[in-house]
Amino acid sequence: MHTQHLLVPQLPLHARIRERWAGGIVCSSDVAFAFIVAFIWLSLYNVRFWELAAAAMWRPGLGASLFMISLFVVAWMVLALLLLVLPSRWLMRAAASALFAVAALSAYFCNEYGVIMNQDMMRNVLQTDRAEVGALLSGDMWLHLIVLGLIPSLLVWRVQLPKTSWRTRLGQRALAIVIALGLAFAGMFANSADFATLFREHKPVRYTLNPAAPVVSTIGLLADSRDRRADQPLLNPSGRVERTAAPSARPLVLFLVIGETARAANFQLGGYARETNPELSRIAGLTYFAKVTACGTSTAISVPCLFSHLPREHFKVDEAARYTNLLDSLLEAGFDVQWRDNNSGCKGVCARVGSIDYKQSNDPRYCRGSNCFDAVMLADLPEVLHHIQRDTVIVFHQKGSHGPAYSERYPKERERFKPACRSNQLQHCSQQEITNAYDNTLAYTDHVLARQIGMLLDADARLDSLLLYVSDHGESLGENGLYLHGMPYAFAPAVQKEVPMLLWASPGYLRRTQLRLDCLRESASLPVSHDFFYHTVLGAAQARSQVYDRALDLTAGCRQSGGHE
Template identity: 75%
Template sequence: MQTQHVSAAPLSLSIRLRERWAAGIPCSSDIAFAFGVSFIWLVLYNVRFWELSAQAMWHPNVGSVLFMASLGVLAWVVLALLLLLSPTRRVMRVAASLMFVAAAFGAYFMSEYGAIMNQEMMRNVIQTDRAEVGALMNADLALHVVLLGVLPALLLWRVRLPATSWRSQLSRRAIAIVAGLGVAFAGVFANSADYATFFREHKPIRYTLNPIAQIVSMTGLLAGSRESRANEPLIDPAGKVERTAATSAKPLVLFLVIGETARAANFQLGGYGRETNPELKQISGITYFSNTSSCGTSTAISVPCLFSHLPRTGFKVDEAGRYKNLLDSLVQAGFDVQWRDNNSGCKGVCARVTNVDYNQKPDRRYCTDANCFDAVMLDDLPQTLRKIEHDTVIVFHQKGSHGPFYSERYPPEFERFRPACRSNQLQHCSQQEITNAYDNTIAYTDHVLASQIRMLREASSKIDSLLLYVSDHGESLGENGIYLHGMPYAFAPEAQKQVPMLMWTSEGYVRRTQLRPDCLSTEAKLPVSHDFFYHTVLGAAETRNQAYDRRLDLIAGCRRGGGSE
């Protein structure tokens, strides 16, 4: 009998737990549900938001305390509105569930990498590929999303709300919204001077309020994309395209190499103390531009901007697809143009030229899983160069130094700096390990560029050639707790905006264009930017159109005595 009594207790407890689970979690109203969920987001999922807000606005005085308190109320009300504006309870539960998962992802990337959830970051999310997604996946992220995303999302469906009419729900929500906004606006009004500073001087912080930042940014991005996809003919800013040089006995070949995530600070050619450019340093005919700034801090912005006639200040990525670009002008000028891609696509730039995507046909000699080393784009180059009979432009879009898995961007034999971080969880590696892995990627890029130059040089009896390399953006390696890239341009550290750029010219090209290398070396010390790329390529191709600006052509002043052409 005693045995039966002991076994009945856990059985009874199990029954009670099942009954409670079946009964659900009681909640007094829709309003309590919305404000309760939003309070959880505000406290547990917005560590980065509060850190940045405190750094920007905190001072040890009563005014700062009142401002931070009012900011908490404002953020709480705004987050609650996401749910209170849902038309039905079911929609509110679905929205809250999805936002828990989004908040879990957002909290992880903002906390671990210092990410900002603005439109540029959402564009990166949309345009990423399987390889980039795989590089970001890890056990910590999976556990974070399960515990802080999936589990709370499932628990929401166990919340039991009292039965009330739809009309009653609506009126109570309306009262709560008006009251909440009234309290929030009163706090803003009482601290108006502080809010003026906060919103004017610290705009990027708003893109860390989780999960509303992702929603607002993605909505704005999709709305802008729909407008830009209108069925309108392409705008041609170039107009008539002309060749400015006499016909030559040799075809002209331009290699345009678009680097990925290479930052100028780690290029030996720019003064970095480590040997990250040992091969390029031995090659004659190279000019390194030591003060180059990018158009954006992400591939999705910088690549379309590079090939646009517009300067960074006038460029809008959502409108880029409406214009013909640099490659269109080169085709119109009679060049054979090919885009070779080992990255996540050309972002619309190569829409009207031949496109070779090496992610779609991986070569086992260079590729493992979804990752290919950049040398995969060079395998057939010697044969290609031997067959060229017409003026040709080949664009190489590198994988380069794309993080966070830097150690996957180079073959094992190129690991010169050790120990190297071998994880995509950079926060678990030391600063030196991260730098070592990153520097190995730069050294491998050095090898790839040097290989391309050697191939062009070996074909010099048949072609005149030029290689122009520039990275799309830079990278943060943990400085001030910031990793990777993609921060708002005005807010981004210099490491994400200062990029390497270099030009190599063959002896045949120098003779052909009467180029003065000593003049070019002098010009290379001046501040330049991605704005110069479009016009310099046109100049290098001995081509002009109506959008060409000689002042932005880096070699215009160093040809034919530096005078007019």
């Protein structure tokens, strides 16, 4: 007797994949889905959150243990509410899918660079450009995004939820929201003193809770921006701008150089042991200000603040576009004004003046792919200076020391300190390699500034000129586990807030204004800030307005009577 075997035809590969995908992952309810997803976020995407929370609040004992448990419960409920409040299953799935990607990216930058996802950081994200994004891309980041972002985002759509009426689902969600809120408030009430300490004394911790922090910060930022619309009338607090000196046959030229991410701690002119300013240190007529504090820890805040008449404590970046700024005042005073940008834009400061964007330049002498060195902004300067007939202000917005790809900010042949980190994944480099690469960027900035001063000196026979350089903010190079910049100002380390600033004046300018450099140097060690920039530039331009403050003009007390004070 022969047994006949029934052969079952094998399905094609694509059909088997589709069949397995259709099988899905069974979940008992919408509520269970929300709490499971929130638990995964809290457990796998919040390493930095728990590190900071433990560093701030943990101490041996039952009280601290109970607080950490209650913090877990509160955070879990908060993350679950992100999904429970959405009215439909489709929205809940879509939100969970998108938030897995957000959480993956946020967790990567929080863990690797110590980034804090507050409104200022989200403003930086929204205002970034392609070059800055490219500098952050890495194999580790893509792997992180795929494993913790893309794969979970796709699996969300494979979850099978039971077929129930919308009334049943609404009732379940309402009950779950009440329970979640109740547990959250109960946990906070039972440990109210510890929660008060965490929220008041350790505010950065809350901005690392993923994915809630980037979502809430972005919503808050957009809401503030909508409340302060740019279509409101432009306000001119300066009033009439007047010149304080008689017209001269010699044009007055001011170079305002806005550095990027240069920190004072690594400037040779300020006492740093390494030769990061070999060329500037040999230039006569230069004054270095040793104790300068920035207005913010990011370009998006510091640049508008620099050109605002308002001091840091009164400045609000979302309102800056409503007011005229320093460049508007210089225009009214009769100057030709031009903004040259090799960074991520002027942040609205140059809205009413001529500008040149060098990021898209293809000059082979200075550009490598999408990255151009700051010297690209100087290529035509000798010819420009030769043809200047009117008083002129040129602003140079440098790429400077923008990280994390420090080694891309200077030509390879100008690498002084070796070995230098050549990766944008700083965590893969030693501390010395990171410092070497960063110091190379400062040495290149030194070279660019020295060239600008040399060009002005060459034109001294027919122009009176002054150069003022200041960095927008500083940088963390791994100290205390922090990299880059953008920390909330109140909690940012000194290296992110203390910046280099220097002033150079040509012999012709010194004769014209009777500015005494010995006097200027005597006060150069006093604490100053970005607040002085607006008023110092007006003073240097021999101009005055209704908001000019002589006390904030670094040159005011050092001009003799012949300088038309």
